[in-house]
Amino acid sequence: MSDPPSLPTQNAPAPNEGDYAxxxxxxxxxxxxxxxxxxxxDAVLASGDLESTRRNLRRAADxxxxxxxxxxxxxxxxxx
Numbered sequence: 844m845s846d847p848p849s850l851p852t853q854n855a856p857a858p859n860e861g862d863y864a865x866x867x868x869x870x871x872x873x874x875x876x877x878x879x880x881x882x883x884x885d886a887v888l889a890s891g892d893l894e895s896t897r898r899n900l901r902r903a904a905d906x907x908x909x910x911x912x913x914x915x916x917x918x919x920x921x922x923x
Contacts, residue, residue, distance in 0.1 A: 862918050870913045876906035 884899035 866913060866916070866918050870910060873910035873913065874907045877903045877910070880906065 845903040880903035881898045884896045884903065887899065
């Protein structure tokens with residue numbers, strides 16, 4: 844099992860707003876990919892297509908992994 848994600852340290856440089864906005868956009872994209880892949884898996888499972896179900900579940904798992912990586916690299920939001 845892998846180590847839990849590390850959080851940004853207090854000594855990390857504060858990102859600018861553009862960095863945070865890009866990070867948040869990327870995270871939202873990955874969450875959307877998870878939701879779409881799960882909906883597709885549900886639809887094809889109802890038709891009995893197990894291979895397509897597996898492919899869509901793999902897509903969801905891959906998007907979760909990318910989202911986890913984004914969370915590991917989360918910039919601190921400025922507290923202005």
